Amino acid sequence: MNSSESIPFADRLADAVRRTHSVTCVGLDPRLDQLPESLQKLADSGAADAQAAAYSQFCCEIIDVVKDRVACVKPQAAFFEQLGPAGMVALGEVFRYASAAGLLVIGDAKRNDIGSTATAYAQAYLGAGETSPWGCDSLTVSPYLGRDSLEPFVEVCDRRAAGIFVLVKTSNPGGGLLQDRATDGQTVYERVAQLVTELNQDRIGQSGYGPVGAVVGATYPEQLAAMRKAMPHSWILIPGFGAQGGSAKDVLAGFDSDGSGAIVNNSRNLIFAHRRAPYAEKYGDRRWQDAVSEATDEMNEVLRQRFSR
Numbered sequence: 001m002n003s004s005e006s007i008p009f010a011d012r013l014a015d016a017v018r019r020t021h022s023v024t025c026v027g028l029d030p031r032l033d034q035l036p037e038s039l040q041k042l043a044d045s046g047a048a049d050a051q052a053a054a055y056s057q058f059c060c061e062i063i064d065v066v067k068d069r070v071a072c073v074k075p076q077a078a079f080f081e082q083l084g085p086a087g088m089v090a091l092g093e094v095f096r097y098a099s100a101a102g103l104l105v106i107g108d109a110k111r112n113d114i115g116s117t118a119t120a121y122a123q124a125y126l127g128a129g130e131t132s133p134w135g136c137d138s139l140t141v142s143p144y145l146g147r148d149s150l151e152p153f154v155e156v157c158d159r160r161a162a163g164i165f166v167l168v169k170t171s172n173p174g175g176g177l178l179q180d181r182a183t184d185g186q187t188v189y190e191r192v193a194q195l196v197t198e199l200n201q202d203r204i205g206q207s208g209y210g211p212v213g214a215v216v217g218a219t220y221p222e223q224l225a226a227m228r229k230a231m232p233h234s235w236i237l238i239p240g241f242g243a244q245g246g247s248a249k250d251v252l253a254g255f256d257s258d259g260s261g262a263i264v265n266n267s268r269n270l271i272f273a274h275r276r277a278p279y280a281e282k283y284g285d286r287r288w289q290d291a292v293s294e295a296t297d298e299m300n301e302v303l304r305q306r307f308s309r
């Protein structure tokens with residue numbers, strides 16, 4: 001975990017992308033009804049702790065499959081929180097397992113609050129040792145409470161060589177209701193991007209990127225291109241690829257001219273590949289790990305080919 005790391009998160013991510021030749025981020029979003037049958041059986045009793053154990057095993061097996069294929073994973077806290085305390089224990093297991101496997105961990109919990117409470121969230125997810133049950137390398141955060149709510153996260157990033165991804169232009173169809181509102185000649189998401197850039201100032205590492213990254217959806221390719229230009233020193237986490245309709249062509253504009261600066265998340269279409277064509281026919285439920293492996297290789301390849309054109 002980041003506790004013993006002194007290399008900034010942004011530089012570690014750049015290294016990991018270079019080493020793995022992959023910009024894929026595997027989203028760990030376990031859903032009981034989509035798990036392979038063998039794991040659904042583990043949760044047969046319906047008890048939260050049995051389901052949490054199934055989620056933990058599922059995610060850890062995925063980590064085993066993808067650890068040498070991708071730079072990072074993004075466990076989605078919601079699916080674990082849904083199970084209460086047992087789920088949160090499982091989430092911690094997944095964070096630690098991924099980290100021990102050498103993957104960078106992006107906790108997707110979209111946290112934030114007023115400054116003093118934000119500090120507690122930051123220490124919880126990005127802190128180290130006894131102050132942090134989670135110790136992720138980075139965390140998704142909401143900008144909605146303003147600059148003073150983001151600063152505590154940035155301070156913990158400075159101390160722990162961690163990173164954050166601020167929600168700038170989200171992938172969901174309804175995000176525009178607030179994010180696209182224009183005031184003082186700019187949209188809300190453009191203003192958030194400006195804030196991201198301001199917070200990164202004086203924090204740029206050797207890779208050319210700072211600890212304050214941004215979330216911009218693959219489902220808005222034009223805005224993604226504009227956001228790439230607006231935040232030249234931020235890593236962009238691009239969700240919305242695959243199940244939400246985003247394609248390799250759509251994400252291209254999120255990258256810098258040398259192919260760096262962005263990672264593309266795919267959750268359902270990778271981790272439940274055994275349920276969809278062509279992998280369902282080929283591997284079925286019993287060889288679900290092979291389906292994850294091939295789907296991940298395919299995503300890597302599709303993105304590499306796009307860059308080489």
Ligand SMILES: O=c1ccn([C@@H]2O[C@H](COP(=O)(O)O)[C@@H](O)[C@H]2O)c(=O)[nH]1
Nearest residue numbers: 027076170171239240243244266267268
């Ligand atoms: O704008 C956003 C921000 C976060 N997400 C999260 O990413 C994954 C997407 O899952 P898929 O199965 O690949 O659609 C999920 O955890 C979302 O909460 C997002 O989709 N859009």
